[in-house]
Structures are given as structure tokens and as C-alpha cells.
Amino acid sequence: MVEVKAGSQTQTDKPDIQANVPVPHYPDPNAPKTEKAAATLATVSSEVDPMPHIFMASACTVGAGYAYQYLRQPRTAAIAAAIAAGYAGAAYMINNNQVHTGYYIASLASIGLLAATGPKAYAIKDPYHVSLASLGAISTVGNTLKTYQIKTGKPREYNMRK
Numbered sequence: 001m002v003e004v005k006a007g008s009q010t011q012t013d014k015p016d017i018q019a020n021v022p023v024p025h026y027p028d029p030n031a032p033k034t035e036k037a038a039a040t041l042a043t044v045s046s047e048v049d050p051m052p053h054i055f056m057a058s059a060c061t062v063g064a065g066y067a068y069q070y071l072r073q074p075r076t077a078a079i080a081a082a083i084a085a086g087y088a089g090a091a092y093m094i095n096n097n098q099v100h101t102g103y104y105i106a107s108l109a110s111i112g113l114l115a116a117t118g119p120k121a122y123a124i125k126d127p128y129h130v131s132l133a134s135l136g137a138i139s140t141v142g143n144t145l146k147t148y149q150i151k152t153g154k155p156r157e158y159n160m161r162k
Contacts, residue, residue, distance in 0.1 A: 028156070031155075035154070035155045036155075038145055038155040039155040039156060039157055039158055040158065041141075041142060041145055042145055042146060042149050042155055042157050043157040043158045045142050045145070045146055046146075046157060049094050049095075050090070050091035050092075050094040050095045050102075052139070052142065053087045053088070053090050053091035053094065053102075053106055054087075054088070054091045056084075056087040056106075056109070056110075056113075056135060056139055057084045057085075057087035057088040057091060058084075059084075059132070059135055060080045060081070060083045060084035060087060060113065060132070061080075061081065061084040063080045063084075063128065063131075063132050064076075064077045064078070064080035064081040064084060065077070066128060067080055067128065071128065076116075079112075079116050080113075080116075080132070083109050083112055083113050083116070086105055086106070086108065086109035086112070087106060087109050089102075089105055090102045090103070090105040090106035090109060091106075093105065094106075099150065100150055103143055103146045103147045103150060104147060106139070106143040107140070107143040107144050107147050109139075110136055110139040110140040110142075110143050110144075111136075111140055113132060113133075113135070113136035113139070114133060114136035114137055114140055116132075117129045117132040117133040117136060118133045118136070118137075120133075121133035121134075
């Protein structure tokens, strides 16, 4: 890299790439590892919301169609469609700054999805129930963490510094 001094400033012909990469900084460096891991999940969730809820609404809608068409289980299809409506409503609320209510609804939808598909996924291990139960478990963790964060303020999110 060639440096040219002009007065008191140093100019280079190539930009420094590492200077533009944000570095995560947690406000409490002495926090336990579990709190830092939860803070990572909360930070990622805050950055990508409401897209995970839209994805879950779509997955439940596809699951409802699959249950009705191929599994011939209209009750299961109705439950999946109701859960999809819950996720879609939560995504709408989170997008319109009603974050508290949106995460509560998303948490209830996640727990409902896990309760509806978990026992059958464990018992018969068919791909429909296993995939929705897995998505429900992951969604339950993320949504309950964000609900807890909104209520208590912990874990604090990472600050991205340059």
C-alpha cells in the first residue's frame, strides 16, 4: 500500500477493508456466556424481524395445504391454518411498532405449533410433523426470549461499532 502524506493527513490508494467491518460490543464484558448467547439471538432477531414470522406463517400455510390435500386430515389443516394466521398477525404487529403484543401472539403461536405437532413427531416421526415441530421449537425459543427481553430489559443487545 502506497501512502502519500498531505499536510497532517495520510492518504492511501486503497481503502482499509477491516475499518469498515462492524465489531460486536456487549455492554457488560463480565456477563455469563449464556447471557451473551441470548444477547446474540436477541440482536439477530431484532435485525431480521418480522421476516421469521412471515416465514413461519408461510410454512404453516403450506403445512395446512399438505395436511388437507395429502394427509386427509382437515382438523390438522385447520389448526395449522389458525397458527399461520397467528404468525401473520404477529408479523403485522411487529412491523407496525406493536412489538409487545406481536411477540406475545408469536410466542403463543409457537407454543401452539409445538403442542400440536410435537407429540405426533415423537410418536410416528413423519416428515410433516417433525419439520413443523422443529420449526415450532426454534420459534418458541426466539419468541419467548424476545418477550422476556421486552418485559425485563435483559439480555441487552449487542452494539455494533465500526
